[in-house]
Amino acid sequence: MKNIPPLLLLVLAVVFGGFAAYIASGWLKARARPAARDSVAMMPAVAAARNIAPGSVLIPELLKVVQLPKEHVAADAATDLKALEGRVTRQLIVAGEVIQEHELAPKGAPGGMAGIIGNDKRAVTIKVDEASGVAGFIVPGNRVDVLLSLDRNEFKNDPVTQIVLQNLPVLGTGQDIEQQKAGERPKVVPTVTLEVTPEEGERLALAAKEGTITLALRGWTEKAAIPTAGARVSALLTPEKKAAANFEGPIPPPAKVGVEVIRGVGREMVNF
Structure with a gap:
């Protein structure tokens, strides 16, 4: 160490100090990311696990609970899986789509066609x-x-x-x-x-x-x-x-084209 010039020691100190600062900055940013994600309000919603046909009676196997940002969940979206059991769908619900109240028949409606017909229809x-x-x-x-x-x-x-x-x-x-x-x-x-x-x-x-x-x-x-x-x-x-x-009458034949031929005192019409 006695043979190392002071200037080189200064340069090494600056390099290692900068590297340490870079590592510390990355570590702090990594810890800040989960905190940022946690700051987004999430809430559960019930979605279709697969395509559900109109008139289907909802059972747990057709449903799944997903976590979504609260601001992206509609006001009439279903949030309780158990509350949906036995309800009947009024229209096709595509896999992954969050189930909404207006897509369901009134509570107590039977499954099949009768359960999806609207009032006075x-x-x-x-x-x-x-x-x-x-x-x-x-x-x-x-x-x-x-x-x-x-x-x-x-x-x-x-x-x-x-x-x-x-x-x-x-x-x-x-x-x-x-x-x-x-x-x-x-x-x-x-x-x-x-x-x-x-x-x-x-x-x-x-x-x-x-x-x-x-x-x-x-x-x-x-x-x-x-x-x-x-x-x-x-x-x-x-x-x-x-x-x-x-036009209801018969179609007339096309008009003929004729030439009058004169031979001496005689005349003759030749049609083409």
């Missing part, structure tokens, strides 16, 4: 084909418009299609078996169950009986009703096609 099931049912993309929880197409009686010569009901909730989808003629195999027909008011149910049943029903799937946020005048075949045609469609 009814459930009406209609048959659809693969195309009119939006090719299988309609699922419970969606909302649809109902289009009616008529081509009989006064609409025979000018079929019409118009939206007759709008923004109807889809309660369920399924299948029905239609019996065919003797020797033919039964036909499986897709069905869709809609939630309607009694008046809407009357209109829907009549529409299904008198014409062809088509369902139009609405966007998730689209709620407003849009008035329409309907569409007729006559309005789809161009003026030229309208004239051809309205």
Whole structure:
């Protein structure tokens, strides 16, 4: 140590001092992080452990408790798992989603379709084909418009299609078996169950009986009703096609082109 120059000792002291300060600063910051996390107010909330279908009776296996920042938890969010046991879901609840009171049927409601129908509402099931049912993309929880197409009686010569009901909730989808003629195999027909008011149910049943029903799937946020005048075949045609469609007489043959040929004192008409 006697042979070490004083200047070198000073440099070493500065280096080791800076290193010690760096280590101490990192240690203090590491201890400050848990304190910062602890300063965020957390609270328990009950979420879906997996996708839960509408009309399901809630049991512990379908639920899980998660800890979330208090400011991110909705006012009607469920916080007590035991209090949810036996409640019935009114709509699809996706895995991980915090369960909220407005997504549940009133306490004491039975499971299944009857438990998810709203007050003063009814459930009406209609048959659809693969195309009119939006090719299988309609699922419970969606909302649809109902289009009616008529081509009989006064609409025979000018079929019409118009939206007759709008923004109807889809309660369920399924299948029905239609019996065919003797020797033919039964036909499986897709069905869709809609939630309607009694008046809407009357209109829907009549529409299904008198014409062809088509369902139009609405966007998730689209709620407003849009008035329409309907569409007729006559309005789809161009003026030229309208004239051809309205002409009932036979189509005349095309006019012939002729040339008069003069041979001496004789005349002859040659047609081409």
